[in-house]
Amino acid sequence: MTSTVNLHLAVIGAGPVGLALALHAARTLPQARVTVFDARPADRDVSGDPRTLALSLGSVQTLERLDVWHAITAGGAVADIREVHVSQQQPALLPGLVAEALPKFLSGVAQALGEEPQVCIKALDEGVPRLGAVLRYGTLVAPLQAAWLAAQAREPDRLFTRFGTPVRGIKAEPDGVELDADIAEDYDLAVVAEGGVFADQPKKTWPDGLSRDYRQTAWVGTVTLSQPHNGVAYERFTPQGPMALLPLPPEPGGVANRAALVWCVPSDDDPVQALNDEQRLLLLGTVAHPQVGPLTALSPLKAFPLGLNVERKLVDGRSVRIGNAAQTLHPVAGQGLNLGLRDVVELVQVLQREPSLDAALARFGRRRLPDRWALIGVTDFLARSFTWPVPALATVRGLGLAALQHAGGVKSRLARGMMFGLR
Known part of the structure; x- marks a missing residue:
């Protein structure tokens, strides 16, 4: 039975989840050997990668514990999320009749049904400095990589970096795994943390996993606002699908009022594909909540197919999948990366506490079940709800938003779940 004390760990993938795992394991398991593999060459500059990421408060706290958050924010390229504003564009079906049918104790909900349903979650109400943060992929990964390389330089006999080395296969062995990475190498545990995007992933069939093509496209870019965003992240349910505007930090010497756009x-x-940039900006202006204010500019947009791709089990012998390698979700809740970072925290915790590797992996699989499947279920339901030809569905969704806004305790529990995980 393999001990977790002298663990020989392979981390496959040097994205944010893989690097966070390597750093956390190196700090928490002082006798473990850790090797990071990634196909990209070591000299490739990742700092300029413009993809937008949304971090929950729990993820920010994880990065603070890894002593990298200061380096991430040092350049001023991070925007705090101080409020999340969720609304539904279309009015509820027959709002007066629905309102009259509600019990008197839901009078606040009934009144809200005469307006556009919305929910506002504020950091101030939850007693926290921020609900989360928005930043570019390169702004996150470059400091994580620098921190890992610095740690590896301090302990070259225990920590190893194998950039430019793709792992082509993982073979199960009686007491570990064999990795095909130029040569065959044995490890006690392999953690796969490179998942890619839905379009490029091999699809799963039950009982191994689950894949679902939502037949939706995410158009991604940057919007210039006519007024300050004030740290507000907007999620807008439209008849076509969800649209999000996430606050961005000011450009150095450039535009101050910017937001990242995810338009599903x-x-x-597709109402967006055939339009030019000017037409897209006009259409987006009809979709955004009035509180956003006029939109003044829109960057060229990139399109990404959306779907669900989930491994049924995180643990298979001595191989573990985390982050996008375990679950690729619809962006409607913006929780994919946060779920992966919670995988990291839980995995290192059980490796630290359990003397047996097999016992640690079994416990990890059990402990991640509630948070993981709750979030998968919520995002899958919301994503598919926009494809169901049920006229009253918008009414039901609007009623839920209105009820949530007036149910303080429930709203607060939801906010905590989004910040720290669903339990």
Whole structure:
């Protein structure tokens, strides 16, 4: 039975989840040997990668514990999320009749049904400095990589970096795994943390996993606002799908009022694809909540197919999948990366506490079940709800938003779940 004390760990993937795992394991398991593999060459500069990421408060706290958050924020390229504003564009079906049917104790909900349903979650109300943060992929990964390389330089006999070395296969062995990475190498545990995007992933069939093509496209870019965003992240449910505007930090010497756009629409009836940039800006202005204010500019947009790709089990012998390698989700809740970072924290915790590797992995699989499947279920339901031809569904969703806004305790528990995980 392999001990976790002298563990020989392979981390496959040097993205944010893989690097966070390597750093956390190196700090928490002082006798473990840790090797990071990634196919990209060591000299490739990742700092300029413009993809937008949304971090929950729990993820920010994880990065603070890894002593990298200061380096991440040093350049001023991070925007705090101080409020999340969720609304539904279309009015509820027959709002007066629905309101009249509600019990008197839901009078606040009934009144809200005469307006656009919305929920506002504020950091101030939850007693926290921020709900989360928004930053670019390169702003996160470059400091994580620098911290890992610095740690590896301090302990070259225990920590190893294998950039430019793709792992082509993982073979199970009686007491570990064999990695095909140029040569065959044995490890006690391999953690796969490179997942890619839905379009490029091999699809799963039950009982191994689950894949679902939502037949939706995410159009991604940057919007210039006519007024300050004040740290507000907007999620807007429209008849075509969800649209999000996430606050961005000011450009150095450039535009101050910017937001990252994630605009989800049906792939088979795409209202965005055939439009030019000016037409897209006009259409987006009709979709955004009035509180956002006029939109003044829109960057060229990139399109990404959306779907669900989930491994049924995180643990398979001495191989573990975390982050996008374990679950690729619809961006409607913006929780994919945060779920992966919670995988990291839980895995290192059980490796630290359990003397047996097999016992640690079994416990990890059990402990991640509630948070993981709750979030998978919520995002899958919301994503598919926009494809169901049920006229009253918008009414039900609007009623839920209105009820949530007036149910303080429930709203607060939801906020805590989004910040720290669903339990």
